[in-house]
Amino acid sequence: MITAINPATGKALATFEAHDDASVDAALCAAAAAQKAWRKVKVEERVGLLSGMAKALRVGKARYAEMITLEMGKPIVEAEAEIEKCAYNCDFYAEHAPRYLADEPVRSNASESVVAFDPLGVVLAIMPWNYPFWQFFRFAAPAFAAGNGAILKHANNVPQCALAIEEIMNEAGCPKGLFRTLLIEPQKVAGIIADDRIAAVTLTGSTEVGAIVAAQAGKALKKQVLELGGSDPFIVLADADLEQAAAVAVKARYINVGQSCVNAKRFIVETAVAERFVELFCAEVAKLKIGDPLERDTNIGPMARANLLSGLHVQVEKTVAAGATLKMGGKPIDGHGFYYPPTVLDHVTEEMTAFREETFGPVAAIVRARDAEDAIRLANQTEFGLGSAIWSRDVERARKLARDLDAGAVFINGMVASDPRYPFGGIKRSGYGRELGVYGIREFVNIKTVWIGPAAAAK
Structure with missing residues (x-):
């Protein structure tokens, strides 16, 4: 059982049954199939989903902000700001993703070769409770724009927020199966990481958990982005x-x-x-x-x-x-x-x-x-x-x-803050990889060289 507790009172808010193995398998199967179709959609069309995400977030801002406050205790004014920041991030990538993902020409010896940015597949997103909406949408907007699918394993003390994110994605017009929230216990994560239908993993969390996930993903040779602790x-x-x-x-x-x-x-x-x-x-x-x-x-x-x-x-x-x-x-x-x-x-x-x-x-x-x-x-x-x-x-x-x-x-002369215009991430035991900016959208892509010989280019 997964229970949400109001930290302001110490009392339970809601209890949910964890998803069983059959539900997990069905979610992975659906995501893999949906992503194969989604990757073929032009990025100029994919960003319509991001605009829909921004709209759904703003329409439901009051309800989602109250949900954040009740589940993890964030002051309501800050919770409202979190929802608005998520919407802004979606708007930002809706505008800039086509340029960030455009083929880059590489010309030499009369060749017109390019570097292309293709999606990796379905990404497992392991997200924390402290910014229960922002941490997900910070990853999701560029990941979906790039043609990926996603499975969300959220912190178990914010299950209502986790399910609300799935609601937002559905309202935004997300293709059926491309995204799913899974309410599961931590011991189920290793099996999902190892599953062939998962192409990569992103985690925001503690350094200790990051080391565990890195080892599991490394064993499976899966790409990871880790945003961990800080001092x-x-x-x-x-x-x-x-x-x-x-x-x-x-x-x-x-x-x-x-x-x-x-x-x-x-x-x-x-x-x-x-x-x-x-x-x-x-x-x-x-x-x-x-x-x-x-x-x-x-x-x-x-x-x-x-x-x-x-x-x-x-x-x-x-x-x-x-x-x-x-x-x-x-x-x-x-x-x-x-x-x-x-x-x-x-x-x-x-x-x-x-x-x-x-x-x-x-x-x-x-x-x-x-x-x-x-x-x-x-x-x-x-x-x-x-x-x-x-x-x-x-x-x-x-x-x-x-x-x-x-x-x-x-x-x-300012305080540290994340902003979709600038890359965000750490070094040492604060993790590796970057989110946000052009560097963030290119973390979960196959940076592919397409070389065209001089003879072909001349025709």
Whole structure:
């Protein structure tokens, strides 16, 4: 049985029977057959599905946003923004996919050879609960435009969102069988990855799960895109606009109750301005409202699951025991639901838990750096390499420092965010491959050389 629990109350919302083996086999068979027909449809026609997806998302935005909030606790205003972002992503690829997938001519020796971009087949999408719609549509819009089919295995604490995605795809006019949501337990995933009807795998999730899926897909020689954990540094140099940096830093840390791989997690501040930054940061944190995530002025709702809350609290306790200063928060909130207050840890050093591990929740770790070079060293002193930020009034200097950061993205004087115009992904234990942009749409294609000899080209 798969049960959705409201994290604001701790009470069950709905329970579903998992799909059995026969249902899984039927879904794979239908997807493989539908994709063979879909790949023959011209990309200029395929993008009509994406426009339909965008329309269905916007029409149902209020209902889908409330569903997100009830199943995983995201504040309702942020949930509405998530749905709108999904629709924008679909619109973006509807406009740009034909150009991104157009044959690229390669001319030499009078030849008119091309590089073509053909679909791979049916992609298994293993998706997380923290952005239950965005993570799927971020992958799906380019994947369907490229001619692929998809099977969704969503996180089991958001089954209603998972089924709603299938509803959206049907309303958008998705060819029968080309997409299917499967409600299954994790132990069923390995068999699906190994199935010959699956051509590739995409996963957004933890580093630990990513390693398991990579091994399973690698054994089957299946292409993978992995977007995994992160411990993003937010570097504040001495010449930064501290007021603006602190305000953005709070949003970068506590959006989605701190439950995002690209939340800023380690705030690395030059010692010369650290005290002032901490003062400004804490003042901004104090403005955040904790409460019912369905209320429009709530900034901090519950964490998604009880075990996530307890694990985060252990990380806080270990960090404080090691010598960090607890400035704000630090204890679970009594009462119903999985609430943890915005927490600020100061004087965190590189051997402490909050520095070494990903803190997936509303906890900020403030680290002091001697100078800019030390800040870069500290930023790179992690097994992760997803996003990063640098704050400085000297943009050219920040641009040069950005090249020294081990990360898939560097944002200068801003917070890390995904955007369909730019490639998104990480290095090191944050995964590999890219989503979004032209690079994202080409992850799940066969980049095919079609060579035409001079004699043939001359006719």
